[in-house]
Amino acid sequence: MAPIFEQGSDWNLLAALFIGIAFGWVLERAGFSTSRKLAGVFYGYDFVVIKVFFTAAITAALGLLFLNFFGIFDFENVWMPTTYTWPTIVGGTIMGLGFVMGGFCPGTSVCAAATGKLDALAFIGGILIGIFFYAFTYEPLWETLRGTGKLGKVKIGELIGVSEGVAVLIFIAFGLFSFWLVDKIKKDYNIKDVEY
Amino acid sequence: MMEDKSKKYMNPYLAGVILGFVIMAAFFFSGEGLGGSGAFKDIVKTTVTSVAPEYSIQSHYFKSAAESEHSPIKTWLVFEVLGVLMGGVISGAFAGRLKLKVEHSPKITSKTRIIFAILGGALFGIGSQLGRGCTSGAGLSGMAVMSVSGFISVGVIFGTGYLFAWIFKKLWI
Amino acid sequence: MMNGKNLYGAILLVILGLFIAFTSIKHNTNNEISPDELHKAIIENTRYYSPEEVAQLIISQDPSLQLIDLRESKLYSHFTLKGAINVPLKDFLNQENLEYLDQDVYKTVLFSNGTSDADIAWILATRLGYKNVYVMNGGLNAWIENILQPKENSVVWDRVNDQMYQYRRGASEYFGGKSSAPEDDAAVKKPKKAIKRHKKKEVEGGCG
Numbered sequence: 153m154a155p156i157f158e159q160g161s162d163w164n165l166l167a168a169l170f171i172g173i174a175f176g177w178v179l180e181r182a183g184f185s186t187s188r189k190l191a192g193v194f195y196g197y198d199f200v201v202i203k204v205f206f207t208a209a210i211t212a213a214l215g216l217l218f219l220n221f222f223g224i225f226d227f228e229n230v231w232m233p234t235t236y237t238w239p240t241i242v243g244g245t246i247m248g249l250g251f252v253m254g255g256f257c258p259g260t261s262v263c264a265a266a267t268g269k270l271d272a273l274a275f276i277g278g279i280l281i282g283i284f285f286y287a288f289t290y291e292p293l294w295e296t297l298r299g300t301g302k303l304g305k306v307k308i309g310e311l312i313g314v315s316e317g318v319a320v321l322i323f324i325a326f327g328l329f330s331f332w333l334v335d336k337i338k339k340d341y342n343i344k345d346v347e348y
Numbered sequence: 349m350m351e352d353k354s355k356k357y358m359n360p361y362l363a364g365v366i367l368g369f370v371i372m373a374a375f376f377f378s379g380e381g382l383g384g385s386g387a388f389k390d391i392v393k394t395t396v397t398s399v400a401p402e403y404s405i406q407s408h409y410f411k412s413a414a415e416s417e418h419s420p421i422k423t424w425l426v427f428e429v430l431g432v433l434m435g436g437v438i439s440g441a442f443a444g445r446l447k448l449k450v451e452h453s454p455k456i457t458s459k460t461r462i463i464f465a466i467l468g469g470a471l472f473g474i475g476s477q478l479g480r481g482c483t484s485g486a487g488l489s490g491m492a493v494m495s496v497s498g499f500i501s502v503g504v505i506f507g508t509g510y511l512f513a514w515i516f517k518k519l520w521i
Numbered sequence: 522m523m524n525g526k527n528l529y530g531a532i533l534l535v536i537l538g539l540f541i542a543f544t545s546i547k548h549n550t551n552n553e554i555s556p557d558e559l560h561k562a563i564i565e566n567t568r569y570y571s572p573e574e575v576a577q578l579i580i581s582q583d584p585s586l587q588l589i590d591l592r593e594s595k596l597y598s599h600f601t602l603k604g605a606i607n608v609p610l611k612d613f614l615n616q617e618n619l620e621y622l623d624q625d626v627y628k629t630v631l632f633s634n635g636t637s638d639a640d641i642a643w644i645l646a647t648r649l650g651y652k653n654v655y656v657m658n659g660g661l662n663a664w665i666e667n668i669l670q671p672k673e674n675s676v677v678w679d680r681v682n683d684q685m686y687q688y689r690r691g692a693s694e695y696f697g698g699k700s701s702a703p704e705d706d707a708a709v710k711k712p713k714k715a716i717k718r719h720k721k722k723e724v725e726g727g728c729g
Contacts, residue, residue: 155376155377155378156376156378157377157378159379159424164377168424168428171374171377171378171428171431172433173435173438174373174435175367176434176435176436176439177436177438177439178358178363178367179432180435180439180443181358181443182357182358182360182367183358185436188451188452193506195513200357200360203360204367205483207361207364207365208363208364208365208367209488210364210534211364211368211369212368212372212375212489218537221541225375225376227546230375230493231375231381231489232495233381233495233498235495235497235500236480236497239478239480240479240480240486240500240504241500243478244475244479246474246475247472247505247508248504248506248511248512249471250468250475251505252508253467254466254467254471254472255468255520256465257384257472257482258385258476258483259382259384259432259483262384262436263432264436265433267437267446268447268448269450270449270462271465274465275465275466275468275469278469278472279385279472280392281469281470282469282470282473282475282477283388283476283477284392285470285473286473286477290407290409291407303496306495306496308495311496315544316494317546320494320541320542321539321541324535325535325538346520346521361527
C-alpha cells in the first residue's frame with residue numbers, strides 16, 4: 153500500500169510541502185527555532201533536543217513496525233539508508249563540531265530563519281559554503297573516504313542479532329532511561345535555566 | 349517568569365510524538381525520510397549544473413545531477429524544506445515569536461555569533477555530504493527505519509558535541 | 522517532568538514495545554495476489570517455454586535470460602543448462618533466493634527434471650507477486666530428448682554439441698559406466714546426418 157504517491161510525481165512533491173509544513177510547525181512549537189535552546193543539550197540547561205529527538209525516533213520506529221504488522225507498509229518500498237561506517241563517523245564528527253559551534257542543524261536552521269533569526273540565516277549561508285567547498289574538493293579529499301566501510305542496508309536488529317521488534321523495545325527502554333537521566337542531571341547539578 | 353516562557357513551548361514529549369507521526373506520514377505517503385541537508389545539496393547542484401554545465405559533466409560530484417533528465421531542484425527534499433520554512437513562519441506568527449534578531453550569549457558579540465554560525469554551517473555542509481545526511485535525514489529518519497547508519501550518526505554527532513562543548517562554552521552561557 | 526501524563530505515555534510505550542517485540546517484519550506485504558488471480562494465471566498457460574525456445578535463448582546469448590535449476594545441488598553439479606543458477610525447490614522461499622526474482626530486468630525460466638517442480642515454484646513465485654517468471658515445459662527430460670538426442674524435426678541441435686558431450690560423459694561417470702569414447706563419436710556423427718537429410722528434403726521440396 154505504501155508509499156501512496158509515486159516517486160517523482162507532482163502529488164508527491166505537494167505531499168512533501170505539506171509534510172514539511174508539519175515538520176516546521178512542530179519544530180517551532182517545541183522551541184527548536186532558537187539556537188540557545190538547542191545548544192542547551194550540551195551544557196545541561198535544556199535537554200529538549202534529547203526529549204523530542206528520541207521520542208520522535210521511537211514513535212516513528214514503533215509506528216512503522218505496527219504499520220508493517222498490519223500489512224499496509226513495506227520497508228522494501230521506501231527509503232532506507234545504506235550503512236557506510238567510516239564516512240558516517242568522520243562526517244558525524246565534523247557535524248558534531250558544527251552543531252556545538254553553530255547551535256543548529258540544517259533542519260532547525262531553516263525553522264529558526266523562518267522566525268527571523270539572523271544567526272540562522274548565517275548558518276544556512278555557511279551550509280552552502282560548506283557544500284560548495286566539499287563539491288570542489290570532492291575528488292582529491294573526499295571521494296575515496298565516502299565509499300569505504302559499506303555494510304549494505306543493515307538494520308540495527310540484524311547487527312546485534314535480535315528481531316527488529318525486540319530492538320525497538322530496547323530502544324524504548326534506552327529512551328525512557330535517558331529521559332529520566334537528563335532530568336535527574338539537571339536537578340542534581342542544580343543547573344540554572346537560561347534566559348533567552 | 350521562567351514558568352511562563354516554558355509554557356509557551358509545547359511539552360517536548362508531545363512534540364516528539366507528533367514529530368514521530370510526521371515522519372511516519374513521510375514514509376507512508378511518499379516513501380521518503382525527512383531531511384535537511386539534502387535540500388541544500390540540491391540547491392548547490394542545480395546552481396552549478398546550470399551555470400557551468402561542461403564542468404559539471406566531468407566532475408565526479410556533479411555528474412549525476414548534470415546527466416539527470418529533470419531539474420535537480422525539483423526534488424522531494426527541496427519541497428519539504430520549503431514547507432519547513434512555511435511551517436516555522438506559521439507557528440512563529442501564532443506564538444508571537446517572529447522577530448529579526450541575532451541570538452547570542454551575553455558573553456559574546458553579535459558579530460562573533462554570526463562568524464561561528466557561518467563556521468558551524470560550513471562544517472555541517474561538509475559533514476552532511478560525507479555522512480550522507482544530517483541529524484534529521486541520516487539520524488532521525490535513519491533511526492525510524494532502524495538503520496545502523498542512523499544510530500551511528502546520532503551517536504557520533506552528539507558524542508562529538510559533548511566532547512568539544514567545553515571549548516565553546518562562552519558562545520552559549 | 523515525570524508527572525502523571527508523561528508516566529501514562531511511558532507505560533503505553535512499553536506495552537506497545539512489548540507487543541511488537543514478539544512480531545517479525547513482513548516482507549512484500551502488498552504484492553501478493555489473490556487466489557482468483559492466481560487461478561486465472563495458472564489456467565492461462567502463458568508461462569511455458571519449450572526446450573527449443575530455451576535453447577534458442579541460450580544460443581543467441583540473450584542477456585535478459587536467467588535460468589534457475591530447481592533440482593538438488595548434486596544433480597545440478599553433474600549437469601545443468603548453461604549459466605543456470607541452482608535453487609533447490611526446498612530452499613526456494615529463502616530470502617536470498619527470492620532476490621533472483623525480485624527484479625524487472627531478467628526473464629527467469631524455471632526448470633527441473635520434469636515439469637511439476639518448476640510449476641510448483643512458478644505458483645509460489647506468482648503468488649508472491651513476482652513477474653517475468655516462466656517454466657521450461659517438459660524440463661530436462663524434454664531437453665535431453667529434443668535437444669540432445671534430437672529426432673529429425675529438430676533444427677537447432679548441432680550448435681549445442683558440447684553440452685551433449687559433457688552430459689554423456691557426466692552421465693556415464695555418474696552411473697558408474699565406462700566412458701564410451703568410440704560410441705560418442707559415432708553418436709555424435711549420427712544426428713548430424715539426420716539434419717543434413719532434413720535439409721536436403723527441404724530443398725527438393727522447393728525446386729519440385
